[in-house]
Amino acid sequence: MLILLEMIKIEHTVFALPFAFMGALLAARGLPTGRQAFFIFLAMVGARSTAMAFNRLVDQRYDALNPRTATRALPQGLISRRATIIFILASALLFFFAAAQLNNLALLLSPVALAVVLFYSYTKRFTWASHLFLGAALAIAPAAGWIAVRGDITGLPLLLSLTVLLWVAGFDILYSLQDEDFDRTVGLYSLPCRLGRAKAMRLALIFHLGAGFGFILVGYLAGLGMIFYIAAVLAGLLLLVEHTLLSPQDLSRLNHAFFTLNGLVGLVLGIATLLSVWP
Numbered sequence: 001m002l003i004l005l006e007m008i009k010i011e012h013t014v015f016a017l018p019f020a021f022m023g024a025l026l027a028a029r030g031l032p033t034g035r036q037a038f039f040i041f042l043a044m045v046g047a048r049s050t051a052m053a054f055n056r057l058v059d060q061r062y063d064a065l066n067p068r069t070a071t072r073a074l075p076q077g078l079i080s081r082r083a084t085i086i087f088i089l090a091s092a093l094l095f096f097f098a099a100a101q102l103n104n105l106a107l108l109l110s111p112v113a114l115a116v117v118l119f120y121s122y123t124k125r126f127t128w129a130s131h132l133f134l135g136a137a138l139a140i141a142p143a144a145g146w147i148a149v150r151g152d153i154t155g156l157p158l159l160l161s162l163t164v165l166l167w168v169a170g171f172d173i174l175y176s177l178q179d180e181d182f183d184r185t186v187g188l189y190s191l192p193c194r195l196g197r198a199k200a201m202r203l204a205l206i207f208h209l210g211a212g213f214g215f216i217l218v219g220y221l222a223g224l225g226m227i228f229y230i231a232a233v234l235a236g237l238l239l240l241v242e243h244t245l246l247s248p249q250d251l252s253r254l255n256h257a258f259f260t261l262n263g264l265v266g267l268v269l270g271i272a273t274l275l276s277v278w279p
Helices: 002-007 010-015 017-028 034-058 060-065 081-100 104-123 130-150 155-186 191-195 197-222 226-244 254-277
Strands: none
Touching: 010 034, 010 254, 017 034, 017 130, 017 155, 017 254, 034 060, 034 081, 034 104, 034 130, 060 155, 081 104, 104 130, 130 155, 155 191, 155 197, 155 226, 155 254, 191 197, 197 226, 226 254
């Protein structure tokens, strides 16, 4: 089990989970019920576990060739493809079960949501816009949280989803910098490969500036008040700091910028949303 949890990077749930609960908090205009919160959590764990294990499965060949990823569980034979497939199916069933416990719209859209997050795993094979597809996959979280509570969808959660898309696409561009040479060698697509390192980093900055503005706009339209505005500005500053830690010539602090700062963005905004709508 520990190998499975390491394979799917369970700690990376911090990127999407706060935004799912942000959507739920905004929909409830307070706290969702304990039952809703529980099944939202289960749905997020199920969807993310399915997506990450599927990604590891379909990328096994590339992971084995890439020195950065060659020590992952599947290329090393620490876990079998059969066990991974069983885990994927079990995680997907957990996701569908949790969606069914929420409401009809959540259940109806659950196959669509899962198809989007699984499709991302193939996008680096044919499009440089793979970063946007990853953004779209994680952007489902706030809209899904809203749907889980209200059983409908409006402009506010869609705006939050668009903002999350820009945030994720920006940091995924930065993360992909470390594989630029490998991707070119094996014929995978990314913006650093297409634009070059410096231009890709500038585009990531534009995405993050858009995300910072989007977070502030969400707070304004939702009437969340000063606590959220401060958090949104802080989140924007964290994203700017991320860019100051990196340069086209020096990516040595990439992991710190990616994991620590982006993890804080979701946590800061999630806590601020909670404080803004409750009690």
